[in-house]
Amino acid sequence: MYQALSELDNIQLFFNTANAELLNIFLAIVMYGVALGIKPHLFKSALDSPKPLAVGLVCQWFVLPVLTFGLVLLFRFQIPSQVALGLILVASCSGGISSNFMVQYGKGNVELSILMTSITTIGTPIFTPLNFALWGGLYVKYFNRLGLASYQPLQVSLGSTVLMVLFVIFLPLVLGWLTNKTAPRFSERLKPVMRYLSIALFLATMLVMLINNFQVFAKYIKYMLLIVFVHNLLAFCIGYLASIMFKLPVKDLRTVTLDNGIRNSGLALTLLNNPKVFPTGAGVVNGGMMFVTALWGVWHLLAGFILAVCLRLLKFDTLDLRRKKRSI
Numbered sequence: 001m002y003q004a005l006s007e008l009d010n011i012q013l014f015f016n017t018a019n020a021e022l023l024n025i026f027l028a029i030v031m032y033g034v035a036l037g038i039k040p041h042l043f044k045s046a047l048d049s050p051k052p053l054a055v056g057l058v059c060q061w062f063v064l065p066v067l068t069f070g071l072v073l074l075f076r077f078q079i080p081s082q083v084a085l086g087l088i089l090v091a092s093c094s095g096g097i098s099s100n101f102m103v104q105y106g107k108g109n110v111e112l113s114i115l116m117t118s119i120t121t122i123g124t125p126i127f128t129p130l131n132f133a134l135w136g137g138l139y140v141k142y143f144n145r146l147g148l149a150s151y152q153p154l155q156v157s158l159g160s161t162v163l164m165v166l167f168v169i170f171l172p173l174v175l176g177w178l179t180n181k182t183a184p185r186f187s188e189r190l191k192p193v194m195r196y197l198s199i200a201l202f203l204a205t206m207l208v209m210l211i212n213n214f215q216v217f218a219k220y221i222k223y224m225l226l227i228v229f230v231h232n233l234l235a236f237c238i239g240y241l242a243s244i245m246f247k248l249p250v251k252d253l254r255t256v257t258l259d260n261g262i263r264n265s266g267l268a269l270t271l272l273n274n275p276k277v278f279p280t281g282a283g284v285v286n287g288g289m290m291f292v293t294a295l296w297g298v299w300h301l302l303a304g305f306i307l308a309v310c311l312r313l314l315k316f317d318t319l320d321l322r323r324k325k326r327s328i
């Protein structure tokens with residue numbers, strides 16, 4: 001497996017800025033559908049009880065990068081350096097905006113999810129470069145020096161991050177709130193339509209990411225899918241176990257679990273395709289990093305949606321009711 005995946009280092013995947021912009025448009029539409037079902041006063045409730053928010057942020061900013069580093073060390077003889085750096089890069093990125101829809105569909109705390117996504121996205125210029133520099137730097141300097149050619153210090157633009165928050169999160173939220181306020185009947189009829197449209201857009205997102213690199217995916221997916229599956233499962237488990245440890249309410253547990261397992265892999269791909277951030281040439285192509293990041297972008301949407309559907313079918317009030325009875 002190591003030898004086969006090493007071949008990816010010399011393969012350039014096709015992913016351009018037009019695809020990234022299209023994905024952001026899709027996410028903005030999905031966010032508008034989410035906004036139709038939220039209750040603004042619950043944002044205040046999430047801030048008044050900050051423990052779930054703090055648990056979610058610590059999981060995303062600190063625990064996931066640390067355990068990802070441990071994971072790549074554990075499998076350093078099975079996966080090449082670029083694949084390992086790709087996993088560290090994904091873990092260093094902010095939470096994915098698509099988690100907001102999945103939390104809503106899985107009957108979690110969508111207001112908490114939006115707060116976590118917004119805060120981790122705004123913190124991207126600090127925490128993404130910091131985590132990648134720390135854990136990626138430790139990996140290539142002390143455990144696999146073959147990755148030194150691909151390792152680069154990151155700089156994430158604060159301006160582009162703010163624009164993404166405004167366009168993909170804040171603007172759809174405002175439009176959804178205005179729709180609820182001015183046309184409540186229309187909003188109620190629109191909610192189921194947006195739910196199915198969101199599912200269709202998720203499928204379209206996966207196709208956009210796959211279609212231009214189908215031959216490469218078909219050849220190497222049997223090796224890479226297991227790696228991405230284990231890493232994504234680790235991310236979900238971190239959120240779940242942390243929620244259990246800190247005794248979060250069931251809706252918040254679902255939220256922290258889903259948010260931790262949905263990463264902003266689009267940001268990682270954008271960084272990898274920016275020659276000022278990850279220079280190519282002189283034998284450096286970064287194909288292994290791009291492949292694992294692109295596959296992560298496809299897989300986490302599928303896995304997150306499956307998990308949201310399973311959560312939707314469960315009775316999420318049961319544990320809360322038991323706690324209330326015990327407190328009486």
